[in-house]
Amino acid sequence: xxxxxxxxxxxxxxxxxxxxxxxxxxxxxxxxxxxxxxxxxxxxxxxxxxxxxxxxxxxxxxxxxxxxxxxxxxxxxxxxxxxxxxxxxxxxxxxxxxxxxxxxxxxxxxxxxxxxxxxxxxxxxxxxxxxxxxxxxxxxxxxxxxxxxxxxxxxxxxxxxxxxxxxxxxxxxxxxxxxxxxxxxxxxxxxxxxxxxxxxxxxxxxxxxxxxxxxxxxxxxxxxxxxxxxxxxxxxxxxxxxxxxxxxxxxxxxxxxxxxxxxxxxxxxxxxxxxxxxxxxxxxxxxxxxxxxxxxxxxxxxxxxxxxxxxxxxxxxxxxxxxxxxxxxxxxxxxxxxxxxxxxxxxxxxxxxxxxxxxxxxxxxxxxxxxxxxxxxxx
Ligand SMILES: [Zn+2]
Numbered sequence: 001x002x003x004x005x006x007x008x009x010x011x012x013x014x015x016x017x018x019x020x021x022x023x024x025x026x027x028x029x030x031x032x033x034x035x036x037x038x039x040x041x042x043x044x045x046x047x048x049x050x051x052x053x054x055x056x057x058x059x060x061x062x063x064x065x066x067x068x069x070x071x072x073x074x075x076x077x078x079x080x081x082x083x084x085x086x087x088x089x090x091x092x093x094x095x096x097x098x099x100x101x102x103x104x105x106x107x108x109x110x111x112x113x114x115x116x117x118x119x120x121x122x123x124x125x126x127x128x129x130x131x132x133x134x135x136x137x138x139x140x141x142x143x144x145x146x147x148x149x150x151x152x153x154x155x156x157x158x159x160x161x162x163x164x165x166x167x168x169x170x171x172x173x174x175x176x177x178x179x180x181x182x183x184x185x186x187x188x189x190x191x192x193x194x195x196x197x198x199x200x201x202x203x204x205x206x207x208x209x210x211x212x213x214x215x216x217x218x219x220x221x222x223x224x225x226x227x228x229x230x231x232x233x234x235x236x237x238x239x240x241x242x243x244x245x246x247x248x249x250x251x252x253x254x255x256x257x258x259x260x261x262x263x264x265x266x267x268x269x270x271x272x273x274x275x276x277x278x279x280x281x282x283x284x285x286x287x288x289x290x291x292x293x294x295x296x297x298x299x300x301x302x303x304x305x306x307x308x309x310x311x312x313x314x315x316x317x318x319x320x321x322x323x324x325x326x327x328x329x330x331x332x333x334x335x336x337x338x339x340x341x342x343x344x345x346x347x348x349x350x351x352x353x354x355x356x357x358x359x360x361x362x363x364x365x366x367x368x369x370x371x372x373x374x375x376x377x378x379x
Contacts, residue, residue, distance in 0.1 A: 003039035004363045006328065009051040012298045016047050021326035024362035029320060043365070043379060045330065049357055052301045053320040054083025054109075054327030056308040057283045059184075059208055059242040059267035062110065063090040063099045067122055069271040076270045077108025078366040080282040081356020083327040084108065084317055088184060088208065088242070088269070089115035089153025092126070093137035100148055107361055109327070111314065113153040113184050114141060116172045127155065128162030135175050142179045150312055151181045151206070156197050157188035157216070166192045166200075173200055182312065184208055184240070187216045188247065194218070195228035203236030206311075210239040210263060211256060213249030213344050223255045233261070238311050243286045243343065244269030245279065250342045254293055264311055266290060266303040279341045284331070284354040289340050292350035297333055300354075328360040330377070 004021045011017060018034030020027045028037065045051070060076045061069035062085055069090055077085045085108055091099045092115035103110040117126035118134050126132060142149050154172040155161075161168055169185065169192070176183050184206040187194055194216040201207070207229075210218060218229045218239075225233075233239070241248065241263045256262075266287055274280040283304065290300045309318025316325040332355040340348045357371035358379060365379035 003041070004326070004360065004365065005034040005037055005039045005042045006051060007034045007042060007044040008047045009045045009330070010047055010049060012050060012052065012301060019051065019320070019328065021360070021363040024326050026320065026322055026324050026326050029322060049375070050331050050333065051320070051328050052331070053305040053318050053324070054359065054361065055081055055283060055304045055329045055356070056084040056086070056314065056318060057082045057268050057270065057304070058086045058265045058308045058312055059088040059240055059269045060085040061090045061269070061271035062087050063095065064102055065095070065098060066090050068124070069121055071270065071272045071275060073103060073106040073108045073110045076275065077106070078359040078361060079368060080284060081329045081331060081359050081368050082108065082283050083329060083359045083361045084314065085110055086150065086312065087112045089113045089121065089155065091115060091120035092118040093134065093141040094118045095120055096141045096145055096149065100145055107364065107366055108359070109317070109361060111150045112145070112148055113151040114138065114149045116152055116154050116168065116175065124159055125162055127160050127164060127168040130164060130167060133168060133171050138175055139178055142181065149181070150314065152176055152183045153186070154183060155186040156192055157186060158191060159189065161192065166196050169197060169200060182206060186242070188212055188214045190215045194226065198228040198232040198237070201232055201237045204238065206238045206240050207232070208240040208242035208267070209244065209247035209269070210241060211249055211253040212247040213252050217252050218261070219252060219255055223259070225256070225259060225261055238264045240265040240267055241286065242267050242269040243280050245274040246343050248343045250293070250346045250348055257293060257295070263303060265308045266300060279343055282356070284356045287354045288338065288350060289342070289348070291352050291354065292340055292348050326360065326363040329356060330358040330360070330371070331356050332375070
């Protein structure tokens, strides 16, 4: 809860502003407003670096005790310029208490989607045995962790559900009625088929891995949106990128955007392995791929700030406005020739790149590696 004034920060619309953070909240934003306040610390960006509301990565795996998809919240988060990470179902009711306890040490804000399987992703097939779906345990876990658990997660692909087909999803939709939380559904290999999955989703539910190149892709063979996806989007179903090691195809994303279908949320599906070895590396690296595909910086940053916060109902997050949480990302957009790979080995060449310089969480500042070395940021 440090008090802080950021001076001469650039917004994506070109405006130069100061931001005052007091007791963890944004107290003032605007041209030269910093002159009227005092704080323990001041950062002057001299009009050279951008700021936005703190970046939110809406699909991560950061339960450090997970046997497969483990990571540290601060490595996926603050060290990469991300102020808030949402874990997408690494744990179910069995491990949510432990996960919550571990997150208390993190500088990054952490939220969790609760896996509908009580065992979480301790194996790749957490929904292949219907006995792992225990409504009583799930509802109690949701109640115990109100404000930390912000949604439910169901991984609906063949390797996860085994012979159970659509059954786990139908159970998830029933369990959701008791708590009103959004449901995030992972899509990939079939069965179950995407049409059947999409048809049971409601407004506010989230399809993640929306630009995957697997059989359950959102496009038909002619490159048009599958009718089931058209219907889902018309009902208010949300599209989340969830890049991951296997779930992002440039071909699908480019074609989707060509026919006017854009992601609502840009997220990474990061965990230690795809963070270190790629093709994910960081949320910023995923955002850079959208720059390369012609999405504007403002569109991209909206997808990791206000849109992510509003669609996931993260109160106080995602807005650089008075009264909001004092979460800010300082970043640069640098002209640079860069080679980018999707999850299928396809390559594109970009000319600009997002570089996170620092994450500020409730007024506390954490520089990224590049912030320290290339930008010599003084926090
Ligand atoms: Zn995931």
